[in-house]
Amino acid sequence: MEIKNKLPKEIAKALGSWLRGLVRFTPLPMFVAILAPLVSGVFLILQLWFFSEIVSGIVIEHLTISDLYKQIFVFIFLYLLRYTAIYLGDMAGIFASENIKYHIRQLLFYRIWSQGPQWSKAKISGEIAASIIDQVEVLDGFFSKYVPVVINAVVTPIAFSIFIIFFDRIIGILLLVTIPLIPLFMALIGFGAEEASKKHLKSFARLSGFFADRVRGLDTLKMYGREESELTYLKEVCDSLRYSTLDVLKIAFISSAALEFFASLGVASVALYIGLNFLGFLNSNNILVLQIGLFFLLMAPEIYFPLRQMALHYHDRAAARAASDNIRNIFDGLPNLDPNRNIIDEISTDKSFxxxxxxxxxxxxxxxxxxxxxxxxxxxxxxxxxxxxxxxxxxxxxxxxxxxxxxxxxxxxxxxxxxxxxxxxxxxxxxxxxxxxxxxxxxxxxxxxxxxxxxxxxxxxxxxxxxxxxxxxxxxxxxxxxxxxxxxxxxxxxxxxxxxxxxxxxxxxxxxxxxxxxxxxxxxxxxxxxxxxxxxxxxxxxxxxxxxxxxxxxxxxxxxxxxxxxxxxxxxxxxxxxx
CATH class of the missing domain: 3.40.50.300 (P-loop containing nucleotide triphosphate hydrolases)
Known part of the structure; x- marks a missing residue:
């Protein structure tokens, strides 16, 4: 997939398409990694419902533990099912990510092999090595964490909010109003995050190439007395990497603060409404009972949890796109993705010939x-x-x-x-x-x-x-x-x-x-x-x-x-x- 000489917007679109296309190398594990958080969300709803029923039974109806052993057993069983689904999803994501990284490195190695030594001689060996090892490794978080989380963050909060509307319209509307603010703000931050990640990866590749070339020519530098000037240049390269790293961290802290603000605002709004409803300060015919109110209160932070997870791994998306763009620049285009293509066969001997x-x-x-x-x-x-x-x-x-x-x-x-x-x-x-x-x-x-x-x-x-x-x-x-x-x-x-x-x-x-x-x-x-x-x-x-x-x-x-x-x-x- 050659995407050179295109406008930045087209390049960004092609990078995203290429990253999504990598999923085809490992479709089943990726499907499990995406499905697992959704299944665990269903178990969570049932788990919280039974928990609120247990608390309501003890506080309101004065039931004993023996009277509620069935609900307690179901709650524990749902808890185990939920975390089993989370564990399987995490393992599937790790497996999918490792498989994808293996295929990318194989494709990049094939690109070097097919281009020949004249092409590789024109490149900086340290940058090529950093691309195949470090920048491909950057894609790990994108496939193992971000892709499963982003699907969960899109589906789960909206589905939970619609589900809650059937019980209480006001709480459902509060959630639907505050939820979109988080991805909207994250998208705005994302533009800066991707640019900062790209700058950071370029600085890292530059430092790798610098070290590789200087170590290779160390004898020559010493003979010509270039130690001090090279150390000065090394400091400049290291400072560039340091500043780019701080830029990435600043954006990560800002995005986390914004997420926590909007999530706290949403949870506080739901808690305030439920508290005022219990105290009778609202002129509403829909008086909440303890079980329903506690269920809503427990659900509110869980609704924002997928969005928190998305924000936690949002920098993985920016880093993956930046790494892909650097790979594109170093290798003169991104490798073609064809799951039916066997590279080993392409470089193997034609025995009959x-x-x-x-x-x-x-x-x-x-x-x-x-x-x-x-x-x-x-x-x-x-x-x-x-x-x-x-x-x-x-x-x-x-x-x-x-x-x-x-x-x-x-x-x-x-x-x-x-x-x-x-x-x-x-x-x-x-x-x-x-x-x-x-x-x-x-x-x-x-x-x-x-x-x-x-x-x-x-x-x-x-x-x-x-x-x-x-x-x-x-x-x-x-x-x-x-x-x-x-x-x-x-x-x-x-x-x-x-x-x-x-x-x-x-x-x-x-x-x-x-x-x-x-x-x-x-x-x-x-x-x-x-x-x-x-x-x-x-x-x-x-x-x-x-x-x-x-x-x-x-x-x-x-x-x-x-x-x-x-x-x-x-x-x-x-x-x-x-x-």
């Missing part, structure tokens, strides 16, 4: 390829044409910045392009995503190393590889050459992004991942850039040996590496030529 290509070299054909820089119309590459036959090994050279890396990324679908890239005479865009990842392997210049052991990082290439496969991959990639000198060998723990290793060692771990896979098309971007001449020669020979009967396309600046290839191309100014 994969089996058909198993152990088959890939033919690469590129026609009229144009690549552009992210966010503008300046071209990286223009009108590129090339063919690599199945099983061929090709080396591509060229000056830095000419577009070699972008070309490799486009081949595996990590960069948008215009033109045609065919793999085995099939447009690469028509390949199932997972199958494309299995049949191709791109090793970039800056491979990511996760926090964990060396072995765990190699196993990223194939989590199901055996220990023998792992050792063989580590041997071929020359990882064992440095791992054997470490105390724990392949079980040595690594810091985030390979902290503790050199760039050359990180490069060898990434090549080890390749050796655990069986891709038909191998794309390598400067695979030996950080290695000495001897290690470079040994590693490229292992790569070429591994790539027998596979299509290999290597980008390099190394003369020693290029001499290992019989087919060498040179890319310069959108032209590929043989050398």
């Amino acid at each position: 994969s089996e058909e290509l198993n152990n088959v070299s890939i033919k690469l054909s590129i026609r009229n390829l144009d690549l552009y820089y992210e966010g503008n119309s300046n071209s990286v590459l223009k009108n590129i044409n090339l063919d690599i036959l199945p099983g061929q090994h090709v080396c591509l050279l060229g000056p830095s910045g000419v577009g070699k890396t972008s070309l490799l990324e486009a081949i595996v679908g990590l960069r948008d392009y215009s033109g045609n890239i065919d793999l085995n005479n099939t447009d690469s865009k028509l390949w199932p995503k997972k199958c494309l990842r299995m049949q191709t392997c791109l090793i970039g210049q800056n491979p990511y190393i996760f926090e964990g052991t060396i072995a765990e990082n190699i196993m990223v290439g194939n989590p199901y590889a055996t220990n023998n496969d792992l050792l063989e991959a580590a041997r071929k990639s020359l990882v064992l050459d440095f791992a054997n000198n470490l105390k724990d060998g392949l079980d040595t723990m690594l810091g985030k992004n390979g902290r503790g290793l050199s760039r050359g060692q990180i490069q060898r771990i990434s090549i080890a991942r390749l050796f655990l896979r069986r891709p038909a098309l191998i794309l390598l971007d400067e695979p030996t850039a950080h290695l000495d001449a001897v290690t470079e020669l040994l590693l490229i020979e292992e790569i070429i040996s591994f790539s027998q009967n596979k299509t290999l396309f290597v980008v390099t600046h190394s003369k020693q590496v290029s001499e290992k290839f019989s087919i060498r191309w040179f890319l310069e100014k959108n032209l590929i030529r043989n050398i």
Whole structure:
């Protein structure tokens, strides 16, 4: 559901529609959560009626407990039924909320996965993480509390007031007049509450992104003496979050005070009328008996209770709409809601397609390829044409910045392009995503190393590889050459992004991942850039040996590496030529 570039009123309407649409992921629990307060309201009426009958019997008719044991038993039974309904409603609301949050996070993860790394690189990673974790969590109160309460607040007070009118018209009218004042005032406050919540969530996302980026670049900041200026900016960001939090709290206190004022006014009006009626100060033919008067008096605060609950959770609505709007902005639109859509199936492998290509070299054909820089119309590459036959090994050279890396990324679908890239005479865009990842392997210049052991990082290439496969991959990639000198060998723990290793060692771990896979098309971007001449020669020979009967396309600046290839191309100014 893309709702970009619309007027604010239309955006607000679309946000509300999207939030309501999420209920379809868990209709039965949501129905129970909404129905339970209504059922408990019916039990409440009966419970208060029997309670007033018991009190009236004791005070007016001077009955004993033994005379009223049936009414007492029914009262206790209704009490248990009422709180059982409330408990079931709360549990259903929690279950529905957790299920909805799970589906939203799955949809957002799919949005990241489908947009590709070029999209995510243009975003602030801290904001994306805060959206998926924190801002989705904000929706919890909306579905578990607010939605069931708001239905109860709309139906129960009006139904109770109409019910009371049949007994006493004046009390019913008093309730019907005061009840609408509460939601009216809450709606007026709601405009400010939503804006304050949106500002608060933006400040929180900004702070999350700030911390994530500064922690990642802490070494650079320290080397350039930027500690004081960054601390000053951090204080500004924290102050912004503090002020936005106080704004939300102020509105919450104002709304609570307004609610209590109107609720107290309504209850006091009913109590005053009943008291004056009992004292005979009203010229009315409708003289209340104790049972009826006590029933009305007990009912009055209970009629306002759903409205109190709505006010208590009203900020959840504003926060949910603000969180949804922030998600919309960060993810360039809200994810489409389709309960019949199985995302797991969409990102799973097309097995028949994969089996058909198993152990088959890939033919690469590129026609009229144009690549552009992210966010503008300046071209990286223009009108590129090339063919690599199945099983061929090709080396591509060229000056830095000419577009070699972008070309490799486009081949595996990590960069948008215009033109045609065919793999085995099939447009690469028509390949199932997972199958494309299995049949191709791109090793970039800056491979990511996760926090964990060396072995765990190699196993990223194939989590199901055996220990023998792992050792063989580590041997071929020359990882064992440095791992054997470490105390724990392949079980040595690594810091985030390979902290503790050199760039050359990180490069060898990434090549080890390749050796655990069986891709038909191998794309390598400067695979030996950080290695000495001897290690470079040994590693490229292992790569070429591994790539027998596979299509290999290597980008390099190394003369020693290029001499290992019989087919060498040179890319310069959108032209590929043989050398």
